[in-house]
Amino acid sequence: MDTKxxxxxxxxxxxxxxxxxxxxxxxxxxxxxxAFPTETVYGLGADATNDEAVEKIYKAKGRPGDNPLIVHIAEFKQLENLVADIPDSARLLMKTFWPGPLTILLHVKPGQLSQKVTAGLDTVGIRMPSHPVALDLIRKANLPIAAPSANSSGKPSPTTAAHVREDLDGRIAGIIDGGQTGVGVESTVLDCTVEVPVILRPGGVTKEQLEKVIGKVVIDPGLQSSDRARPKAPGMKYTHYAPDAPVYLVDGSITYMQHLIDERRKKGQRVGAIVTEEAAGFIKADAVEICGRRDSLETVAHHLYDALRSFNQIDVDVIFSEIFPREGIGQAIMNRLDKAAGRKYLFEKEES
Structure with missing residues (x-):
């Protein structure tokens, strides 16, 4: 296929x-x-009402069919055609955070969307992106657009059009280059079909921000487990965001990380490290990628996928990464790192 x-x-x-x-x-x-840019990552879009179109998403990505897709809209009037009911809490969140990086899970209206979008569930995740290119594309198409991240399934999500080309050139009809994305991690997915809303995927809108608007919000315990049989939202079941080399998350000091690097290099392995600006001057490895600043976790979210992807262009045998507080945007960062590493941690205290 010739990709435009x-x-x-x-x-x-x-x-x-x-x-x-x-x-x-x-x-x-x-x-x-x-493929088109959003304020979070690049999305891989198709007509959410058509089985043939949605199937092309799964085929291009190599994505499991039981992993539901998020539907993107550009106008509030589109919403009424897609969902059966909208709780008051959901309406308040839409008023506050839309357009923006928040996906709201609601009960789907029967017969309005391809069942391949919902993976056979009775719910659907809807969001209105804030990126002007995404909004104009959706308006021009005059369709609800199903759009997961525009990468090969399991690989780090794309934050530039070049990333999309690396994974999908020749496999999709077109790529819109709108520059680098802003937030850097995907939207927050919030289940509003239950009495107390549940975060199914942490992302660009934090738990703390949500609770300021609607009160108590909880985080789905399934985020800490890899055995969920039927995920309600993207990113809950399968390994995601992973570069080719195995990733280990280092719970300890920078001195401990350097020790781990030195031990691997003594065995003849090439080692990569993902560190913050504050730590970069203290780490010596075969490849060091700076993911942002520890005193500004928004910069880490913005650069994380770029750092993970960079190691696919570098010959390393193993990658060690810093970890971050699970507060604010740090919850989303650690969710992505957990997935990238398959929850493989190395603890300094266990060796002391």
Whole structure:
């Protein structure tokens, strides 16, 4: 397949309308798959109402069929056609965080979406992205767009069009290059079909931010388990975000991380390290990737996938990574690192 490529400068003042997206929107209406930027990561979009189109997403990504997809909309009026009811708490969250990196799980209206989107469940995750290119594309297509991250299943999510090309060139109809994404990790997925809303995937909107608006929110215990038989949201069951080399999360000092690196190098292995700016000057490895600043976890979220992906271009046998507090955006960062590492931790206290 010849993958078309469009470059869009979202910084240009054009009142949110991009003429060059007309061809991409037409391809979506023809049940093809197009990658596009959002404020979180790049999405792989297709007509959420059509089985053939949605199947092309799964085929391009190599994604398991029991992993549901998030549906993207550009107008509130689209929502009424897709879901059966909207609780008051969900409406308040939409008013506060939409457009933005929050996906809200609601009961799906029968017959409105492909069952391949919902993976046979009676719920669907809906979000309204804030990226102007994404919004204009959805409006031009005049369709609800199913869109997981635009990467090969299990690999780090793409934050640039170049990342999408690495994984999917020749496998999808088109790629819209809108520059680097902002947040860097996917949207928060919040289940609003239950009495106390449940975070199914931490992301760009934090637990603390949600609770300021609607009160108590809990985190699904399934996030700490890999044996969920039927995930309600993306990222709950399968290994995700992983580079080719195995990743280990280091719970300990920078001195301890250097010790682990030295031990592996003595065995003839090439070692990579993911560290913050504060630690970078104290680490010597075959490849060191700086993921942001510990005093600003938003920078870590922004650069995390880029750091993970970079090791696929470097010949290393193993990767060690710092860990972060599970508070605020740190909850999303650690969720992604847990998945990338398959929850493989090395604890300094166990060796002391």
């Amino acid at each position: 490529y469009w470059s869009v400068d979202k910084s240009v003042e054009n009142h949110g309308a991009y003429p060059q997206l007309g061809e991409a929107a037409q391809l979506l209406r023809q049940h093809e798959v197009v």
